[in-house]
Every structure is written in C-alpha cells, then in structure tokens.
Amino acid sequence: MSGMAFTEKLAAAVTRNESLLCVGLDPELELFPSHLQREPATIVEFNRAIIEATQDLVCCYKPNIAFYQRYGAEGWAALRATISSVPPHIPVLLDAKSGDVGNTMRAYADAAFLELKADAVTLAPWYGHDAIRPFLAYRDRGVFLVCRTSNAGGADFQDALIEGEPLYLRVARRAVEWNRPHGHIGLVVGATGPAQARAVRAAAPELAFLVPGLGAQGADLEAAVGAALRSDGAGILAAASRSILYAGSGPDYAGAARAEAQRLRAALNLARAAGVHTR
C-alpha cells in the first residue's frame, strides 16, 4: 500500500503495464522447482523471484491467504513479507473471502489493511451490508464481493432463482447500490461461461471484475473477456496462478513464469481489443 487509492493505483498499473493480468501468488511447496527447499522458509524467495520477473507485465498481485495459513505463523510472516515485496505502484489484492458479522469483520479489516497492508480484499457478500461496512470504511482500499464462482458447486446456491433471477445477480445489483457513495467495490466473477459474465456486466456496468479461471482453468479467453469487459475497455482483473507460478520446474522457473505471463497478457490484450472493437 502506497499513498495512492486502490482504484487509481489499479488504473495506473493497467495503463503503465498495458495489462489486465493479475498474478495469483499461491505458494504450493509440492509444486516448487526441485532445486528449491520445499519448506515454508523458501516461500518469500520464490514469490520475490516471480514478482521480479513479472512486475512489468501485471496490473495486480493476488496472494490467497489459505496458501499461507497452511504454514501457520511462518506462513503468515511469509505473506506479510511477500506483500511488502510488491513494488508500490502495483496494487495487492488479498484473496481471503472473509465473511462474518459486525465486530469480527472489524478485526478482519484490521488484519487485511493495517497488519498486512493490502490495497484490496475479496469478501463473502452473504452476510449483508452491515458486515462489509468495516471494510468500506477504508475509502482508499478496494473490496471485491464474491458474485459467482466457477466451480461445479457454484450452482448449488448462487444460481438459485429469486423472483426469476439467480442469487448471483442479486449480489451484483446490491453491489452496485453499495458502491454508489465511494466507488470502491468490485465483483468476483468466475470464468464459467460468457453468458453469466454478460449478465453480471449488464447488472453492474461500472464495476471492476476479478475473473479467476482464465489461466489454468482454460476457459475460452476471447469469449470470456468480451463478456466481462467494461465499456471503457478495462474493468477486468484476469487472475492466473498455477499456470504462471509453476510454468517451469527448473532453475529458470522465474523466466518460465515471465514467458507464460507475457503470453497470457498478450492473449488478454488481443481479446480486449477484439471486445472493444465489437462493442
């Protein structure tokens, strides 16, 4: 977190690096290059190498808290060190999908914004507006509400019809309302199919979408980007993790990560140009 507010910092990084790519920093020791020690102590070294190799290619970094918690206090220290290793002009989105009520959400907000110094977070929306308010109080940070996830079970509740419309669209509409005063809310919209992304974009024309699943999950990139794109040709953080982090397993893993990030960034930019063109 540097002085700039999240929304401006993200826009500046998108422009500066000509990129919609958000790299997920999700360390999995069992996938680490074989010459590295597969121990929590190596996480920061690994992440720093990835950040150094990709920092001119991304608009955001997104560490998922689960992959650090797994290693306890040592993992938590690695998460903090990783976030502070990101250059100040690139925003850090902490993927924690936190959700609870009142007082507890204040503690989660302290953890994300004060202790870890993240620029933005992902949150579970289903606890309602009062639950996310402690996060919204930080007006210079961003909040991404989970709208639709790309897994099979995403349909179990998120697709349930309420007055003829799936629950995830109700989340999108509420997010639009809640975003009005200060404009720092976005949505998590998994790359399941272009039809869903198009429906969410219609319900939330101005909001930024974090779109996981465009890398390893191998959705049809052009269709997915075209459906989620905002009318200004941005509004997407296309998240990829494993496909970049573990692109190589040898000593030049950072070079392999860079090559894959370049490939995906270029593919995203092509899809973006095609999407803007067809509007």
Added chain:
Amino acid sequence: MSGMAFTEKLAAAVTRNESLLCVGLDPELELFPSHLQREPATIVEFNRAIIEATQDLVCCYKPNIAFYQRYGAEGWAALRATISSVPPHIPVLLDAKSGDVGNTMRAYADAAFLELKADAVTLAPWYGHDAIRPFLAYRDRGVFLVCRTSNAGGADFQDALIEGEPLYLRVARRAVEWNRPHGHIGLVVGATGPAQARAVRAAAPELAFLVPGLGAQGADLEAAVGAALRSDGAGILAAASRSILYAGSGPDYAGAARAEAQRLRAALNLARAAGVHTR
C-alpha cells in the same frame, strides 16, 4: 484434537460438564483487564486463565480466527498455543467461516485440521458441495455451515425467497443431505428469533446447531433454546464470548468469567429442561 472424533467428543463434554455452553475465545486487547499488558504477547496468558477457570463448565471452546489474524504472525502463534492449551476432552471449534473453491479449500482444511489441530470448523456454504468436500474428507472432525446469521444484513441475501422458502432453509436442507454419509455436519444458526430457529430445526431435525448471540446479544434465552433444541434435549452449542471473557476488568477477571459462565450454563440448563418438558 485428541483421539476421539469430534461428534463423540462434543457429546461426552456436554454430558461430563452438563453444559451447552461454548465459550468464544476472541481476544480484544482493548478490553483486557487493566493490569495486563495490552499486547499480543499477553493473549495466551489471558486465554489460558479463561480456559482454566471455565473448563468444567463448557462443552466446547470457539476461537474466532479474525481476532488472531489482526496481530499477524504473533497472533497466529497465539491461536495455535491457545488451541493446544485446551484440555483434550473438550473440543475446539475454529470459527473461520472459510469459503473458496477446490484447491484453496484443501489449503484451508490443512490450516484448520493439521496446522492448528482444531476438532471442527465453521464454513461458508455458498460455494457448494465440492468446496466443502476437502473438509468432509476429515471424518473425525466437524463442519458447521453458516445457515442464518443474526445481524441486520443477514436478511439481505439469506432471507431471499427461493420457491417460497428462504435461502437459509435451502442451506439447512442441503446440509441434511450432505450430512448423510458420515454425520459430522452442523449449522450456524444465529439467535435472531425463535421462529427462524424453529424452521431450521424442522428442516434439520438431527443436526447440531452452533447458536451465537445467546450471551452478549441478549436474546430471550428460553425461547431461543426451546426453538433450537434437538429432540434428544441437546444439539445446541450456545456460544458466548465478550459477556464471559470481559465479565471482569480487575485482577480476578478469570473468577468473574467463571461466575458469568456458571450463570449462563445454569440458565441454558433451565431453558433446556423447559424445552424438553414442553416437547
């Protein structure tokens, strides 16, 4: 976590201590007794004093992860030390309300069950069945799915009507299905009003309910317990945190916590007896 499976361990603690009381171990330094240092280093000392003073009065301890994350790696170490301070015959329910997809949920399950050695966890249900599966794979642990929360915003999505029934009841019905193979799923049912708890109990007659809000939130205890009680006269973990932890602010804070735990345990047992009686 000792050798016994969560469900049996909970039932044994309910019987042994004649108690439905679950004490939430949520350290808030600003509420600590004034003679203690208000620093993360003091958390374990505080929690141990509370545990020592109440371990013959409770059926479960429930640390909420947010109140530890706020203090970073030091908080995480305190959480781990707190859990390992609980006597092995009392189960520990980690309140994390984790939710995400596939791979990430495996990392969360590792954090909760392997790193922290909790007996049970709370989870967000809205990612669907495949998301909770990595937790269900630990058959000796428990999983409590958030069904209805007691905050005002709980109504924003949880009460949305699907085919004439609120979303939270759909969560309860799915939990019943998912519970069938191994019987270690419960529900989080906030003490909002007896009508909701009664509807959830009707939908899920066999499941254990974690009921927050019976202590500090001051709901009508007898009505709330009566509505949530299982036909065997148990099936409730009545969670209270602040009202017990911060019952006293002087040097005998543990004694004050004990007195308040005794009062609440007795009130719960009276309500339980009345509830069994009226069935």
